[in-house]
Amino acid sequence: MRYALRKVGLFALTLWAAVTLNFLLPRMMPxxxxxxxxxxxxxxGPVTDETRAAVEAQLGVxxxxxxxxxxxxxxxxxxxxxxxxxxxxxxxVSGLVATAxxxxxVLVGTVTVIAFxxxxxxxxxxxxxxxxxxxxxxxxxxxFMNTFPYFWTSLLLLFFLGYVAxxxxxxxxxxxxxxxxxxxxxxxxxxxxxxLPAVTLLITSxxxxxxxxxxxxxxxxxxxxxxFAEANGIGGRTVALRYAAxxxxxxxxxxxxxxxxxxVGGSILVEQVFxxxxxxxxxxxxxxxxxxxxxxxxxxxxxxSVLVANLLVDILYGxxxxxxxx
Amino acid sequence: xxxxxxRASSPSPVGHxxxxxxxxxxxxxxxxxxNRKARIGMILLALFILVALLAPLLAPYAPKDNSxxxxxxxxxxxxxxxxxxxxxxLSQLIHGARISVIVGFGAGSISTLIAVLxxxxxxxxxxFAADVVNFVVNLFLVIPGLPLMIVIAxxxxxxxxxxxxxxxAITGWAWGARVLRSQTSTLRNRDxxxxxxxxxxxxxxIIFREILPNMTSIIAGGFFGSATAAILAEAGLEFLGLGDxxxxxxxxxxxxxxxxxxxxxxxxxxxxxxxxxIALLATSLTLINFGVDGISNPRLREGSTGR
Numbered sequence: 001m002r003y004a005l006r007k008v009g010l011f012a013l014t015l016w017a018a019v020t021l022n023f024l025l026p027r028m029m030p031x032x033x034x035x036x037x038x039x040x041x042x043x044x045g046p047v048t049d050e051t052r053a054a055v056e057a058q059l060g061v062x063x064x065x066x067x068x069x070x071x072x073x074x075x076x077x078x079x080x081x082x083x084x085x086x087x088x089x090x091x092x093v094s095g096l097v098a099t100a101x102x103x104x105x106v107l108v109g110t111v112t113v114i115a116f117x118x119x120x121x122x123x124x125x126x127x128x129x130x131x132x133x134x135x136x137x138x139x140x141x142x143x144f145m146n147t148f149p150y151f152w153t154s155l156l157l158l159f160f161l162g163y164v165a166x167x168x169x170x171x172x173x174x175x176x177x178x179x180x181x182x183x184x185x186x187x188x189x190x191x192x193x194x195x196l197p198a199v200t201l202l203i204t205s206x207x208x209x210x211x212x213x214x215x216x217x218x219x220x221x222x223x224x225x226x227x228f229a230e231a232n233g234i235g236g237r238t239v240a241l242r243y244a245a246x247x248x249x250x251x252x253x254x255x256x257x258x259x260x261x262x263x264v265g266g267s268i269l270v271e272q273v274f275x276x277x278x279x280x281x282x283x284x285x286x287x288x289x290x291x292x293x294x295x296x297x298x299x300x301x302x303x304x305s306v307l308v309a310n311l312l313v314d315i316l317y318g319x320x321x322x323x324x325x326x
Numbered sequence: 327x328x329x330x331x332x333r334a335s336s337p338s339p340v341g342h343x344x345x346x347x348x349x350x351x352x353x354x355x356x357x358x359x360x361n362r363k364a365r366i367g368m369i370l371l372a373l374f375i376l377v378a379l380l381a382p383l384l385a386p387y388a389p390k391d392n393s394x395x396x397x398x399x400x401x402x403x404x405x406x407x408x409x410x411x412x413x414x415x416l417s418q419l420i421h422g423a424r425i426s427v428i429v430g431f432g433a434g435s436i437s438t439l440i441a442v443l444x445x446x447x448x449x450x451x452x453x454f455a456a457d458v459v460n461f462v463v464n465l466f467l468v469i470p471g472l473p474l475m476i477v478i479a480x481x482x483x484x485x486x487x488x489x490x491x492x493x494x495a496i497t498g499w500a501w502g503a504r505v506l507r508s509q510t511s512t513l514r515n516r517d518x519x520x521x522x523x524x525x526x527x528x529x530x531x532i533i534f535r536e537i538l539p540n541m542t543s544i545i546a547g548g549f550f551g552s553a554t555a556a557i558l559a560e561a562g563l564e565f566l567g568l569g570d571x572x573x574x575x576x577x578x579x580x581x582x583x584x585x586x587x588x589x590x591x592x593x594x595x596x597x598x599x600x601x602x603x604i605a606l607l608a609t610s611l612t613l614i615n616f617g618v619d620g621i622s623n624p625r626l627r628e629g630s631t632g633r
Contacts, residue, residue, distance in 0.1 A: 010457065014464050021469070025477065140363070143616075147608030149558050151565050152580065152601030159589050159597055215619065222625045251508070262470055269472075269562050273584075283473065284566065287480045299477050307468040323512070 003318045011311040018307060022300045023073050026292060027066070082297035087289030093297045096282060101264075103173055104271070104278030107194050108263045111201040116256045119209020120249065126210065127217035127248075128240045138210045146207030154200045154273035161196060168196045171275040197274045201267060205259075212255060216248035223247075250321055254313055261309025264302050354542070357621045364617025370610035374603075378423040385417035389574040397591050406595045409579075410586030418574050419599050425575035426607055429491055429560040434553030436495035441502030441552075442538075442545055448503065449510025450533045463507075466500035475559060479568040486570055490563060494556045502548040509544055513537050546618040550611040557611075561604050576600035 034056045038047050076082065082093035122142070126135040162170040169192065174180065178189045220226060221244050229239045268280035275281065279298060286294040358364045377384060387394075391413060398408040406415035448459040475493050482489055513519060514537075522536050538545075563569045564577025567585075571578050579600040588596045 006457075010461060010464070014461060014468065017461075017465050018468060021465070026481065143612045144605070144609050147554060147558075147612055148605045149561050149565075149601055151562060152597075152604065155580065155584065155589070155597050155601065159594065163589050164592075218625050251505075254504075254508075258467075261468075268476065269565065272566065283476065287476055287566070287568065290480070295477060295480065299473055302470050302473050303468055306470055307464075310464060310468055 004315050007311060007314045007318070011307065015304065015307055018303045019074070019077055019300065022296060022303065023070060026296065077300070083293040085286075085291055085294045087285055087291035087294065093294050096294060097279070097297060097301065100277055100279050100282045103276060104264060104267065104280065107197060107276065107278065108201060108267045109260070111198050112205070112259050112263055115202055115205045116209055116252075116259065119206045120213045120252060122206075123210045123213025124217055124240065124245045124248075126214040127221060127244075130218065135214075139214060142207030142210040144207070145203050146211070148204050150200065150204050150267075151269035151273055153204055154197070154270050157196050157200055158273060169193050173277050193276075197267070197270050197276050200270050208255075209252065212252050213248065216251050217244055220244040220248040250317070253320070254317065257309045257313030257316070258306065261306035264305040354621055358614060358617035361617035361620055363613045364615075367610045367613025367615075367617070370606060371614065374423055374607050374610065375427055377420055378427040381421045381424055385420040387414040387417040389413065389418045389421040391417070397593060399593070400595060406599055407593055409582060409596060410588070410591075411582070415579075415596055415599065418579055419576070419603060421574045422576040422579060422600060423603065423607075425487065425573065426557050426560065426604065429487065429494070430553040430557040430607070430611070432491045433494040433498065433556035433560075434549050436491070437499040437552045437556075438502060438545065438549040440495070440499035441506060441548055444499070445503035445506025446510050446533050446538060446541075449507040450514060450529060450537070463500050463503055466497070467504060469497065471497040472559065472562065475563060476566065476568060479563055487573070490560055490569055491556075494559050498552050498555060498559075502552060505548065506541060506544060509541055510537055513540060543619050543621050546621070547615050550615045550618065554608045554611045557604060557608055576604050
């Protein structure tokens with residue numbers, strides 16, 4: 001219990017530091033949103049002082065000293081009020097984020113869980129049947145797929161299955177003609193549009209889980225207690241799953257927790273290629289449109305979700321591996 | 327550890343004996359070379375480095391020479407066709423190797439160095455100091471790499487390749503440090519560390535002379551891992567148009583390909599080649615890792631049954 005409390009305390013501290021960093025980051029960088037907007041305006045001719053004042057008022061240039069700005073920022077964060085988006089003016093940032101979030105969580109979350117389970121099982125199998133094709137195929141294939149740049153896999157699948165073969169839609173989360181709502185047709189349409197991004201994410205993330213589990217498993221298979229269990233005549237499958245895999249999965253669980261935390265921000269490139277309206281695509285649009293309020297809110301949210309996942313993994317790890325509690 | 331003792335006892339002419347570190351490196355390379363997968367990786371990597379070094383000699387045209395017809399398919403003059411701006415794709419591909427190799431090795435070594443220094447110290451110490459380090463590393467770990475890189479790159483529009491290397495290194499070391507920490511804290515309670523401690527060894531010596539050699543494979547694996555990640559991250563940033571889009575790299579090639587609708591004009595070579603190169607370069611590093619794993623972890627060695 002003390003272990004968990006200490007972790008929660010650290011979590012609160014880290015949360016504060018992350019929120020503060022998000023405040024400081026844009027202030028450490030050269031230039032400001034208003035300067036950037038004015039620089040773009042000045043390409044069309046001289047900018048008057050009135051125009052400058054209007055731009056600054058519109059973009060909500062912070063006033064007061066840095067402490068007042070910081071307090072105002074904390075107040076905003078607590079109320080989840082991140083202001084008005086520049087790129088999607090006059091939409092509030094929080095509304096845009098709320099619309100995009102479910103797409104990413106369902107798509108990337110599902111794929112992450114599937115990839116972890118499938119990859120871990122294949123890893124156990126590869127280590128257990130070491131030296132056979134059951135080892136060679138997933139290990140070599142997995143490590144090769146693992147090195148594919150996400151966006152390239154996306155581009156190729158989109159090109160061959162979308163543009164050339166016309167098997168899958170090439171853009172968006174649902175057809176332009178579909179009626180959003182709770183209906184079977186809409187559900188199928190959503191799945192159809194999510195198929196290619198999901199396959200891309202699965203292809204590129206599966207290999208890591210296979211290799212990680214295989215190598216951890218090979219280590220535990222060499223431990224004395226495994227040899228002892230085998231010497232006692234315990235069946236091969238029982239030794240593999242109940243003795244070796246149970247211990248080998250620990251390092252992979254850390255990775256899984258962090259991967260779950262990374263779900264929110266982990267698919268920027270894939271979403272950009274497929275025009276899938278999730279958090280990643282929103283961040284891309286914010287970056288392209290130099291939409292600083294939106295960018296800051298998204299960055300904060302992506303950070304906080306990883307932070308929460310990290311806390312849960314730490315606590316879980318303490319339960320599963322008593323050695324770390326020391 | 328056992329590697330060192332066996333090598334020290336191998337016969338070699340006294341007086342001409344190379345420095346122990348050189349000998350260890352040579353032994354390590356030989357061990358990696360002995361692994362079939364790693365051998366393929368090393369040949370592949372050497373090929374890419376060679377292409378990067380000799381790019382001006384190998385490329386048929388200058389990478390930015392846009393005097394050709396646009397959107398050409400493959401032909402004898404242009405093996406991979408031309409871009410929408412009328413540049414030779416093959417020449418761009420060959421020159422693009424330079425950026426990826428530089429970014430991979432540059433960012434990979436910097437982040438590995440940080441990971442080793444912080445990870446090992448963190449794993450050895452306990453109590454309040456460990457919590458402070460935990461706090462700092464967690465902070466770096468929770469800030470997701472790609473989004474942070476994107477945000478910084480947006481503020482520093484066209485910062486150049488050194489900015490990209492710095493950003494990738496700073497955002498990339500925390501994971502390695504965490505892995506090294508957990509390994510160190512397991513080793514911390516092993517007998518050889520305890521006996522070193524009781525015989526009065528000082529902490530830095532225990533950490534870097536007793537514990538470190540047991541983690542060669544993890545550290546080397548971490549280096550190749552972060553080099554791979556750096557290559558992919560750089561390509562991703564360039565693909566989003568956040569790097570310096572005037573340089574010729576595999577990432578910018580894909581960026582211009584997507585922006586000039588290569589998907590619609592059907593120039594599959596332009597889409598296929600740069601990504602394949604990124605994947606192959608990254609694969610070569612991963613393959614080498616198979617051999618590296620075998621050096622200090624005999625259980626992972628090829629041919630050993632592991633049981």
